Amino acid sequence: MKRASNPESQSFVVDHALRQTSRKRPDMRKMPIRKAFTLLEPGPVVLVTTRDGGKNNVMTISWTMVTDFTPRFAMTTGPWNHSYAALRKTRECVLSIPTVDLLDQVVGAGTCSGSDTDKFEKLGLTPVKAEKVRPPLIRECLANIECKVIDIIPKHNILILKAVAVHVDRSRREKRTLHAVGDGTFVADGRRLNRRKRMRSKIPDGV
Amino acid sequence: MKRASNPESQSFVVDHALRQTSRKRPDMRKMPIRKAFTLLEPGPVVLVTTRDGGKNNVMTISWTMVTDFTPRFAMTTGPWNHSYAALRKTRECVLSIPTVDLLDQVVGAGTCSGSDTDKFEKLGLTPVKAEKVRPPLIRECLANIECKVIDIIPKHNILILKAVAVHVDRSRREKRTLHAVGDGTFVADGRRLNRRKRMRSKIPDGV
Numbered sequence: 349m350k351r352a353s354n355p356e357s358q359s360f361v362v363d364h365a366l367r368q369t370s371r372k373r374p375d376m377r378k379m380p381i382r383k384a385f386t387l388l389e390p391g392p393v394v395l396v397t398t399r400d401g402g403k404n405n406v407m408t409i410s411w412t413m414v415t416d417f418t419p420r421f422a423m424t425t426g427p428w429n430h431s432y433a434a435l436r437k438t439r440e441c442v443l444s445i446p447t448v449d450l451l452d453q454v455v456g457a458g459t460c461s462g463s464d465t466d467k468f469e470k471l472g473l474t475p476v477k478a479e480k481v482r483p484p485l486i487r488e489c490l491a492n493i494e495c496k497v498i499d500i501i502p503k504h505n506i507l508i509l510k511a512v513a514v515h516v517d518r519s520r521r522e523k524r525t526l527h528a529v530g531d532g533t534f535v536a537d538g539r540r541l542n543r544r545k546r547m548r549s550k551i552p553d554g555v
Numbered sequence: 556m557k558r559a560s561n562p563e564s565q566s567f568v569v570d571h572a573l574r575q576t577s578r579k580r581p582d583m584r585k586m587p588i589r590k591a592f593t594l595l596e597p598g599p600v601v602l603v604t605t606r607d608g609g610k611n612n613v614m615t616i617s618w619t620m621v622t623d624f625t626p627r628f629a630m631t632t633g634p635w636n637h638s639y640a641a642l643r644k645t646r647e648c649v650l651s652i653p654t655v656d657l658l659d660q661v662v663g664a665g666t667c668s669g670s671d672t673d674k675f676e677k678l679g680l681t682p683v684k685a686e687k688v689r690p691p692l693i694r695e696c697l698a699n700i701e702c703k704v705i706d707i708i709p710k711h712n713i714l715i716l717k718a719v720a721v722h723v724d725r726s727r728r729e730k731r732t733l734h735a736v737g738d739g740t741f742v743a744d745g746r747r748l749n750r751r752k753r754m755r756s757k758i759p760d761g762v
Contacts, residue, residue: 383738389617390734390742391598410596413620414737415631415711422629422713424622448748455750458757501708504622506629508711524745527597527734530621531590531762532754535597538731538745541655543662547739550665555738 375519384514385419392525395444399483400434406467407431408458410528417552426505430462439497440481444489448524448536480512491516582726591721592626599732602651606690607641613674614638615665617735624759633712637669646704647688651696655731655743687719698723
């Protein structure tokens with residue numbers, strides 16, 4: 349297998365296969381539900397999995413927002429996404445959090461359609477059975493949040509999600525998430541700055 | 556003026572004053588409205604200014620989401636924030652985007668209340684007259700998005716905002732924004748990764 353010299357070429361499946369053989373086996377552990385919002389609050393790009401008619405699908409989304417610590421999340425999507433029909437019908441999804449090494453999977457999942465493509469196979473992503481919902485977790489991702497769709501606001505194309513189980517891969521060394529700018533560029537996480545003491549009054553119990 | 560030795564101490568006003576004297580004068584330029592979503596899509600923490608009864612206020616918010624390229628944004632807030640009454644009444648705000656050098660202002664604005672504090676004065680932030688709304692821009696921030704509140708979804712504490720003018724400080728060298736984790740830590744922007752060619756089909760015209 350050769351690496352493409354052009355970093356913009358369609359080489360992501362090959363690159364991914366190379367990476368996977370050298371990566372340790374994931375060690376997915378449950379995370380307390382009350383901490384799930386800390387996975388989405390920084391605003392990372394997410395992969396959203398759905399399952400309809402026995403078929404898995406995955407799409408890339410940046411338009412998510414925490415709306416409550418319980419935790420509840422808002423997500424903007426609509427008929428322009430193939431996954432929307434499955435979300436409306438099954439009322440379940442998984443929000444998977446990719447890291448910088450999965451950038452090309454993120455771009456790949458965002459630029460082809462589940463209507464004519466098995467994206468898991470094309471992108472070399474591995475579906476793993478979830479605990480409380482039918483859509484799969486993604487084995488390669490840092491974290492997976494199993495969600496139920498608890499409300500839909502058609503006027504604004506907003507879905508309200510409630511997390512029902514959360515899994516984090518404790519074996520990963522790469523934890524930097526990605527932030528889409530929307531112009532085709534992405535920003536990786538940089539330095540972490542600690543203000544826990546000053547923020548104490550605003551941090552929910554147990555977080 | 557001495558610097559505090561403890562980085563968690565309440566020294567942000569002093570630090571800020573020191574920084575301001577050495578920073579160049581801002582060069583705020585208009586940004587085309589169609590590009591405004593690229594300021595919020597990466598998920599940065601924002602400062603939200605309001606103005607009610609002739610009094611400016613500012614709060615720190617992480618819970619925002621792009622909902623449309625026009626651009627429209629969703630923001631979660633409610634009666635627990637002092638600014639909520641002004642937002643409901645005046646239906647206007649400015650979303651200001653701070654950078655890493657403003658971390659202590661971000662923490663400060665998030666841990667005191669406009670009910671008993673003039674936060675602009677306390678934090679050394681400079682209000683600047685906006686073009687189309689009454690709440691002020693913040694001179695020290697990288698960007699300011701003037702917004703109208705076009706809808707409120709009380710059931711989920713979500714406000715829908717429409718951008719009406721956008722300003723970006725072109726003189727700034729520091730452009731890294733901050734991402735709140737929600738546990739009292741923040742992540743600064745790191746490396747930027749370019750996938751514009753592959754993403755072309757998903758980038759709106761002129762972005």
